[in-house]
Amino acid sequence: MAGTGETLPGGFIAEVVRVGDTVRRTRPANADFVAALLVHLASTAPGIAPAYLGVDEQGRQVLSHIDGVVPWRDREEPAFFADAALTGLAGLVRALHDACAGTGLAGGAETVCHRDLSPKNTVYRAGPAGPVPVALLDWDLAGPGRRIDDVAFAGWHWGTLGGDADPAELGRRCRLLCDAYEGPAGGLLPRAELVTVMWDQIGTTWRGIDAGADRDEPGMRRLRAAGAVETVRGWHDWLHRHRRAVSAALGTT
Incomplete structure (x- = not known):
């Protein structure tokens, strides 16, 4: 079973947690479409979106973690x-x-x-x-x-x-x-x-x-x-x- 992970800041709608090199998110209403889109982008526009890695034992969407900075505070810089x-x-x-x-x-x-x-x-x-x-x-x-x-x-x-x-x-x-x-x-x-x-x-x-x-x-x-x-x-x-x-x-x- 995946660990509890680190809750990532900035989310108002979905709960987002980092577990190792993955990100676990509340599954969206259009989960199947999003999965198909991310799989498509992985081969046609590599790197512009996280890779789709499936669903975990808690039913959360599993995505690859992308290194970088997300400016989640309004106008922080x-x-x-x-x-x-x-x-x-x-x-x-x-x-x-x-x-x-x-x-x-x-x-x-x-x-x-x-x-x-x-x-x-x-x-x-x-x-x-x-x-x-x-x-x-x-x-x-x-x-x-x-x-x-x-x-x-x-x-x-x-x-x-x-x-x-x-x-x-x-x-x-x-x-x-x-x-x-x-x-x-x-x-x-x-x-x-x-x-x-x-x-x-x-x-x-x-x-x-x-x-x-x-x-x-x-x-x-x-x-x-x-x-x-x-x-x-x-x-x-x-x-x-x-x-x-x-x-x-x-x-x-």
Whole structure:
């Protein structure tokens, strides 16, 4: 029987424990899809995700442990959000999407999306220009979708919204993500939709947390108690007020 292991910090939804060179996680609702996706990525985009190793005697998902730093505290270090980090992140997301486009996993959709991209779900390692993302974690929400969905999600998770945040800077960072994702050829992303996609995602997020907490879901209750609903709703209102300025800096108006 596996040892009790070391509980890893940062999780609000799933319990995550390290046991030796493996990570044990609460199995997601779409466990079979996630297993098939991770097996597929192991051969088509090696290293961007943990390896799937099966299920342990407690029914937990067993994954390989990836060495590196996960910035699970909000804004703990600006270097995790620097331009070099954004460029590296775009490469990981592009590798995921290219590996899944046209496969059975994507079904009739453009590709498979991670759907929960954030610094807290990203492993960084030191690079010449600072810490760079090398792998993505927490695939519990992965599913078929559009490339723009993940790029937009990354835009507001690696950006700053609300309060006195600069909308032009958010637009610039989204443009950098798109440029790094597409490369010189361009044309893969419907950039004119990006701000609307972000706004819809942010609205869905705070409403989903609120509704889940009302249903007495433990993870959602913890998030609401931590102030997530008020914070994310504030971002939603902020983006509504500043969407033209963000779009202008993105270069879509």
